[in-house]
Amino acid sequence: MMEGHEENLLKKFGAIEKMLELLNAFTASPYTYSAKELSEKLGFTKPTVHRILNALEKENYVRRSFDGKYTIGYKAYQVGMIYANNTDLYMEIRKVIENIAGSTGEQVGYAVLEGTDALSIYESQMQDSRIRYVAGAVYPINSGCYGKVLMAFSHTEEELCEIVPKLELKQVSRGAIMDPQELLEEYRNIRKSGYGESADEYLDGTVGLGVPVFKQNGSLAGCISLGAIKSDRFCKLREQYLKELFKGAGQLKNVIW
Incomplete structure (x- = not known):
C-alpha cells in the first residue's frame, strides 16, 4: 500500500514539474507557441502538452489567441504583479523610470538579478517599436546593460572569477560576449567607470547605457x-x-532599504 502511495506521489510531482516547465517556456521569445511547437521545444508528447495546456487554460494561466497559439493568461500576470508590488517599492520604481523616459525620449527600464539571470521588473511605456523590452522577461548576463551591470556590482572580483567560467554563455546576438575572460574584463571596466554600456549586443543596431x-x-x-x-x-x-x-538611481537609493 505504501509503495503504491509513494509511486502516485512521484507521478504527481512529475506532472507538476512538466506543467511548470511548459509554463516557463512562455517566458522566452516569441512568447506565443502552438501545442506542436511546445511539444518539439520541450520534448513532451503532444497528448501531454494538450493535457497541460487545457488545465492551464481552464485556470487562465494561458490563453489561446485567434491563430490557435497559446500565450500567458491574465492569472499569470496577476501573480507577476503581486511579485512586482513586493519588490522594493514597485510604484516608486515605476515613477522614476517613467520620468527618465519622459526626459530622454528613450526606452528605459529597471531590472534585478535573480541568480545569474537579469529579470526585468518594469519597462517604460515609451518604446521604439524596434526596441522591445518586456517586463517579466529574463535577459542574459553577457550582452546588454542589464545583465552586465547587475553581475559586475553584485559580486566581488573573486566571486566572479569563480562563477563566470562555469556559466553557459548564450549567443543571443552577434555582439554577445562569449569568452569568459573577456566578460570578466568587461565587468572590471564597468565597476571602474561606475556604469555599463552596450552596442549591438542584445539587439543589432541598438545601443544602451x-x-x-x-x-x-x-x-x-x-x-x-x-x-x-x-x-x-x-x-x-x-x-x-x-x-x-x-539621478534616477540616486532617487531610488533614498527609498530602497
Missing part, C-alpha cells in the same frame, strides 16, 4: 538601463542620458 541602483545599506538593488537606436543623436546626448540615469 546602464547604471547600478544601490540600497541605503550599500548593497545592490537593481539596474536602470536606457536603450536606443544607434544614431548621431544618441552620441550627442549620451552624457545627458547618463546624468538622468544616475
Whole structure:
C-alpha cells in the first residue's frame, strides 16, 4: 500500500514539474507557441502538452489567441504583479523610470538579478517599436546593460572569477560576449567607470547605457538601463542620458532599504 502511495506521489510531482516547465517556456521569445511547437521545444508528447495546456487554460494561466497559439493568461500576470508590488517599492520604481523616459525620449527600464539571470521588473511605456523590452522577461548576463551591470556590482572580483567560467554563455546576438575572460574584463571596466554600456549586443543596431541602483545599506538593488537606436543623436546626448540615469538611481537609493 505504501509503495503504491509513494509511486502516485512521484507521478504527481512529475506532472507538476512538466506543467511548470511548459509554463516557463512562455517566458522566452516569441512568447506565443502552438501545442506542436511546445511539444518539439520541450520534448513532451503532444497528448501531454494538450493535457497541460487545457488545465492551464481552464485556470487562465494561458490563453489561446485567434491563430490557435497559446500565450500567458491574465492569472499569470496577476501573480507577476503581486511579485512586482513586493519588490522594493514597485510604484516608486515605476515613477522614476517613467520620468527618465519622459526626459530622454528613450526606452528605459529597471531590472534585478535573480541568480545569474537579469529579470526585468518594469519597462517604460515609451518604446521604439524596434526596441522591445518586456517586463517579466529574463535577459542574459553577457550582452546588454542589464545583465552586465547587475553581475559586475553584485559580486566581488573573486566571486566572479569563480562563477563566470562555469556559466553557459548564450549567443543571443552577434555582439554577445562569449569568452569568459573577456566578460570578466568587461565587468572590471564597468565597476571602474561606475556604469555599463552596450552596442549591438542584445539587439543589432541598438545601443544602451546602464547604471547600478544601490540600497541605503550599500548593497545592490537593481539596474536602470536606457536603450536606443544607434544614431548621431544618441552620441550627442549620451552624457545627458547618463546624468538622468544616475539621478534616477540616486532617487531610488533614498527609498530602497
